[in-house]
Amino acid sequence: MLFLWSIPALAQELDLRLVEREIVRLTNEERSRNGLSELVELPPLSAAARDHAHDMARNGYLGHDSPSLGGPTERVRRRGGTEVVLAENLFRTSAAEERVAQDAVRSWANSSTHRRNLLNPEYNSVGLGVARKDGRSFVTQLFAHQLVAVQRVSKKNHRLIIQCLVVEGPRHGGIFLNGTLLARWEAGGDGRFEVEVPEPGPGGKLKIGQQTSSTRYVLIGEIPVGLMVESAGD
Incomplete structure (x- = not known):
């Protein structure tokens, strides 16, 4: 029924x-x-x-x-x-x-x-x-107005898999934890990219940065891990 x-x-x-x-x-x-x-x-x-x-x-x-x-x-x-x-x-x-x-x-x-x-x-x-x-x-x-949109965050074996879409601006950059570079990313032709990073501990804040020169990143937004994370198995 x-x-x-x-x-x-x-x-x-x-x-x-x-x-x-x-x-x-x-x-x-x-x-x-x-x-x-x-x-x-x-x-x-x-x-x-x-x-x-x-x-x-x-x-x-x-x-x-x-x-x-x-x-x-x-x-x-x-x-x-x-x-x-x-x-x-x-x-x-x-x-x-x-x-x-x-x-x-x-x-x-x-x-x-x-x-x-x-x-x-x-x-x-x-x-x-x-x-x-x-x-x-x-x-x-x-x-x-969004430069990089976070579309999905999943967790596996204490690591986060972050899927994003570049809407505007540079198509390469990095993921930062409390200001420290964890991983670099580069978007494909459709603007999408996936990057894997360690799961942050309590109080850890992940942010997306777009790379504007060989040594410079502009941090553009915090990744809302607590709101978005999905379990993909442990």
Whole structure:
């Protein structure tokens, strides 16, 4: 019985993911028309956006601050994001599901405040979340400026395997523990890289650095190990 009930829920979730992708496409289309670079969709941003969309749908409100999840920055950090520059667009509609993406982007483009977020050249990444309840759709769109996005952290034999995506800037760098270089990384043609480092002890802080010269690294963000780590076996 549980399996039978889960089929419609899964189908709706898949449909909503298509709506999310269409909103990203239309957003980038609007940016391209205005001479701006396209935004890269990042998993931590989308996870945080979905959390908020579902919270709004479940509790029937539209707002940037959730009593249970907090504001945009708190929600992104809870999902392992390291973004420090954030903006958020929200949308609610009773329109049919196939109209949600177009109506949302059109509404934001026609609002001076939301349009500033859509067309802000400072942002290079985006996350989308759509939830639907009782015939109403709730949309959360998060913007950020991210140089290197941490996509997954797993642990095996007391070592961390860190998977990242370079969104902007140098495609090589290092992982640092409390300021000491632990390992170097180099991204592939798609901007992705994987690096393995020893698991830090209590109080140890891992940071990503991009290499700007033969001897210089710029540290750009802390890796949220406590929030993201998954066990891959010991």
